[in-house]
Amino acid sequence: MRAVQVTEFGGPEVLIPAELADPVPGPGQVLIEVDRIGVNYADTHQAENSYLAPSKLPLVPGGEVVGHTSEGRRVVALLGDGGGYAERAVAAQAMAFPVPDGVDDLNALSMLxxxxxxxxxxxxxxxxxxxxxxxxxxxxxxxxxxxxxxxxxxxxxxxxxxxxxxxxxxxxxxxxxxxxxxxxxxxxxxxxxxxxxxxxxxxxxxxxxxxxxxxxxxxxxxxxxxxxxxxxxxxxxxxxxxxxxxxxxxxxxxxxxxxxFRLPGEVYGTALTELFDLVREGRLRAIAGGEHALADARAAHEALRSRGTVGKLLLDPRK
Missing domain, CATH: 3.40.50.720 (NAD(P)-binding Rossmann-like Domain)
Structure with a gap:
């Protein structure tokens, strides 16, 4: 599959397009055919190993994707150890959330x-x-x-x-x-x-x-x-x-x-449900910050670090 890999820590220049083997889901995990990838500021820290959670090389950065499971379910997922900048990704089943009708890829990833x-x-x-x-x-x-x-x-x-x-x-x-x-x-x-x-x-x-x-x-x-x-x-x-x-x-x-995720009472799930409801009601909307091809992840990181962006940046793994 096509992906973006980091083999040495640094700035946007370390994001290198690569061909990698498809990830294999283990027990309690789900394989997702990725439609869009969310780009977060935390990804820039992950690439330079300055994030709260230390990174390990080599790595495929990215912590969120929206796409479809092998059963055809549309889900948006958080990835615990990265792996999002790719055509396919593996997520824990508990971290893959159904996307309701009326919520597009941009809003699904933005609310996640x-x-x-x-x-x-x-x-x-x-x-x-x-x-x-x-x-x-x-x-x-x-x-x-x-x-x-x-x-x-x-x-x-x-x-x-x-x-x-x-x-x-x-x-x-x-x-x-x-x-x-x-x-x-x-x-x-x-x-x-x-x-x-x-x-x-x-x-x-x-x-x-x-x-x-x-x-x-x-x-x-x-x-x-x-x-x-x-x-x-x-x-x-x-x-x-x-x-x-x-x-x-x-x-x-x-x-x-x-x-x-450690809070009692499904706090994160409650937040996501409320946010999706507000989106469907037209009371909340994500701002599109631009979409880059997967191979142009470096440009997305450069834009984020320049603080010249607005809203949510996406990568398209199909380009």
Whole structure:
């Protein structure tokens, strides 16, 4: 089968098209004929071995696919150890979810990781309450574009989007944000407070890191919450001293999606069901970020790392 393989860690240049043997499903696994592959920012970390879970060489990157089983069932699946950048992939049966009618490949893949991430950030990490202000950094991205929509649907009082270009800010406004500000603002603390009518903000969803995180924490209101779920800027925030959290009774929380699979009560499955229902009702939509041929995976990673993309990027293994 055609695939993309990494034999040495590094940037987008290490993504090399290759011919590999078809994967063979073991007990409790299912073989999927892949129709579309989702590209995530985490894939760029996997390729350079800077992700939370260490990578092993050689590897086929990619953690999500949508396609059909040998019985003809249409499923979207999470792949625990990669293997997604290929014409065929193997997934644990428990991680292969049926895709309902009315949900296309783009939305199925977008809800699997980005949608579930936004759902958990707002429901579990920050416990959004009606009327609260919500800041969504990288609001035109895969998670951000969905988080803006969910925050509005769930009663946020004011949704403040940040993005690096006028085009991205306009998209965030189109999706329901009340105000959109430049993510390159010199002082994000003042910018966020000004965007919130001079008041401190209640919730911040942050996947940037560095000074963006530092200044966002400083913008939090009493009992405000910042949920940290990535570091796209590849810059570490300052260490947080616990005593400084007392100043405004603030909470800083982290989220890595795989931990959601360990929660009791089928939390991840509930999130996915709710998200698919919202898509079918026309109340939630994924933003197409572009589609590349499988052999052009390198270009997809370059686009992601440049932070010039919007929405969800896909690979087509049939091209």
């Amino acid at each position: 990781v980005q949608g579930a991430t936004a759902w958990i950030l707002l429901r579990k990490n920050t416990h959004l309450e009606p009327g609260e202000s919500v800041v969504v950094h990288a609001a035109a991205g895969g998670v951000g574009s969905i988080a803006v929509q969910l925050a509005k649907a769930w009663g946020a009082g004011r949704v403040i989007a940040t993005a690096s270009s006028e085009q991205k800010r306009n998209l965030a406004l189109e999706l329901g944000a009340d105000v959109a500000v430049d993510s390159r603002a010199e002082n994000m603390t003042d910018t966020l407070r000004e965007a919130n009518g001079g008041k401190r903000v209640d919730i911040v969803l942050d996947m940037v890191g560095g000074t963006t995180t530092d200044q966002s924490i400083a913008a939090l209101a009493p009992f405000g919450r910042l949920a940290f779920y990535g570091m796209a800027g590849r810059e570490q925030p300052k260490p947080i001293e616990l005593r400084n959290l007392l100043g405004h009774s603030t909470t800083v929380t982290g989220m890595w999606l795989p931990h959601a």
